[in-house]
Amino acid sequence: MSVFIRRENPFGTTILPFKTTPYWWETVEPLKVENKEIPTQIDVAIIGSGYTGLWASIILKEKGLNVHVFEAKELGYGASTRNAGFVGSGYKLGVSKLFKIYGKDKAVELYNISLKARKDIEETIRKENIDCGFVVPGHLVAAWKPRHLANLERTAELLEKYFSLKTRLLDKASLSACMETDLYHGGLFLADGALLNPAHYYQGVLTLAINKGVNFHLQTEVQQIEQKRGKFEVTLSGKKRTLASEVLIATNGYTSSSFPEIQRRIIPLPSTIVLTEPIDQHLLERLIHTKSAVYDTKNFLYYFRFLDDGKLLFGGRTHLSFGSSITEAAKELLRSIYMVFPALKEIKIRNVWEGKVCFTLDQLPHYGRLTNGIHYCLGYCGHGVALASYLGKLTAYYLLNDPRGQSSLLTLPFKKGFFYKTPPWSLPLIGLWYRLKDALF
Numbered sequence: 001m002s003v004f005i006r007r008e009n010p011f012g013t014t015i016l017p018f019k020t021t022p023y024w025w026e027t028v029e030p031l032k033v034e035n036k037e038i039p040t041q042i043d044v045a046i047i048g049s050g051y052t053g054l055w056a057s058i059i060l061k062e063k064g065l066n067v068h069v070f071e072a073k074e075l076g077y078g079a080s081t082r083n084a085g086f087v088g089s090g091y092k093l094g095v096s097k098l099f100k101i102y103g104k105d106k107a108v109e110l111y112n113i114s115l116k117a118r119k120d121i122e123e124t125i126r127k128e129n130i131d132c133g134f135v136v137p138g139h140l141v142a143a144w145k146p147r148h149l150a151n152l153e154r155t156a157e158l159l160e161k162y163f164s165l166k167t168r169l170l171d172k173a174s175l176s177a178c179m180e181t182d183l184y185h186g187g188l189f190l191a192d193g194a195l196l197n198p199a200h201y202y203q204g205v206l207t208l209a210i211n212k213g214v215n216f217h218l219q220t221e222v223q224q225i226e227q228k229r230g231k232f233e234v235t236l237s238g239k240k241r242t243l244a245s246e247v248l249i250a251t252n253g254y255t256s257s258s259f260p261e262i263q264r265r266i267i268p269l270p271s272t273i274v275l276t277e278p279i280d281q282h283l284l285e286r287l288i289h290t291k292s293a294v295y296d297t298k299n300f301l302y303y304f305r306f307l308d309d310g311k312l313l314f315g316g317r318t319h320l321s322f323g324s325s326i327t328e329a330a331k332e333l334l335r336s337i338y339m340v341f342p343a344l345k346e347i348k349i350r351n352v353w354e355g356k357v358c359f360t361l362d363q364l365p366h367y368g369r370l371t372n373g374i375h376y377c378l379g380y381c382g383h384g385v386a387l388a389s390y391l392g393k394l395t396a397y398y399l400l401n402d403p404r405g406q407s408s409l410l411t412l413p414f415k416k417g418f419f420y421k422t423p424p425w426s427l428p429l430i431g432l433w434y435r436l437k438d439a440l441f
């Protein structure tokens with residue numbers, strides 16, 4: 001199936017007006033946080049107020065440190081309130097590749113970290129009573145090519161043999177029984193796949209951080225960090241400064257040129273989501289017979305879930321460079337929806353939004369300490385709801401020299417790319433290559 005040969009777009013060139021902010025933002029009342037004075041000296045400066053920064057701040061505050069979170073925009077402005085709310089184990093680097101590259105023992109260690117992250121988020125949500133619609137309907141991985149099914153079979157074998165995870169391989173007919181589409185060649189059901197409302201989860205974690213006494217500074221961009229007398233001088237927007245004993249960079253896909261050592265190691269990529277108006281109940285019952293969320297095996301993957309009231313959330317990578325028109329991205333996603341579900345030709349878009357995903361060269365997340373002593377935790381490659389929450393905590397322990405901060409992720413080199421400025425000049429070419437791979441191989 002070629003991505004270039006599309007079913008005719010029934011929407012023509014015009015689409016109805018839609019909101020360009022995440023739907024999730026409409027489902028929460030933003031918490032008011034006092035923008036406190038910035039002291040001249042602090043224990044820890046955390047840069048970025050997403051899941052990573054918040055969880056690290058909670059652990060560090062529990063240890064009695066004076067913790068300050070600096071956020072360039074608003075609270076949770078980044079991917080943490082924009083994502084699709086899929087919660088699973090594993091990494092962007094598939095489990096069969098993990099075994100192939102790292103060998104059995106290391107792969108088992110690495111995958112176990114993601115399992116701990118998946119377990120930890122569920123336990124935390126329940127323990128802290130975070131009302132975020134957490135459910136476990138499973139995830140369905142749909143095979144874009146016939147040969148992808150063989151890889152899904154190997155994935156199932158590994159997940160069951162080494163991690164006792166429940167999976168079910170579906171042939172084309174069984175997948176078509178789950179949803180009315182002829183696009184895919186079968187799939188793999190992952191029973192531990194969960195869903196949540198990311199902004200509700202964010203609010204829950206933020207409330208914990210506020211109650212612990214973490215200090216927040218919004219609209220306060222960290223512009224530079226310089227080592228001074230064994231500490232770090234942090235230069236902030238508005239010509240403000242503070243001297244921090246420790247610094248943690250938790251900026252993921254939103255990392256700017258203020259942190260060149262990190263920027264050289266990551267590739268921020270846009271991901272766009274559309275949310276439709278509710279689909280007629282009769283049509284919905286025809287279209288989908290599973291509560292599972294779905295993603296496919298393409299490089300420019302589609303991911304989608306139906307909300308309880310019948311709205312369809314459909315996401316994908318429509319382009320690789322930032323600054324492309326959101327209307328064009330919306331049109332492309334509408335064409336994609338139509339390709340998956342031809343019956344949805346009358347569908348209307350309610351919201352379209354974009355967020356930044358942070359890729360690394362090995363498609364695994366990284367945390368640790370740079371040679372200059374600055375800590376970092378990022379690179380979830382689109383799998384960050386559970387991982388950012390868990391690794392944010394681990395990084396805080398690591399910063400405290402607490403053994404709980406150790407994991408085999410620390411043994412992996414955090415490789416630099418040949419590019420420096422982002423987005424690198426080569427991204428459109430890389431994009432074309434991956435589209436060709438999706439279409440041809």
Ligand SMILES: Cc1cc2nc3c(=O)[nH]c(=O)nc-3n(C[C@H](O)[C@H](O)[C@H](O)COP(=O)(O)OP(=O)(O)OC[C@H]3O[C@@H](n4cnc5c(N)ncnc54)[C@H](O)[C@@H]3O)c2cc1C
Nearest residue numbers: 048050051052072078079080083084086222355383384385
């Ligand atoms: C569209 C989309 C869909 C996704 N869907 C899923 C999904 O379904 N499941 C899943 O597991 N993962 C998903 N992800 C990934 C997941 O959302 C992220 O991995 C996770 O939220 C990262 O959290 P974070 O705290 O590290 O970063 P973010 O939440 O991105 O926060 C980083 C923050 O740093 C701030 N910042 C940057 N530079 C500075 C500076 N110099 N000074 C101060 N502040 C700064 C930014 O403003 C931003 O608020 C998705 C991501 C996107 C974009």
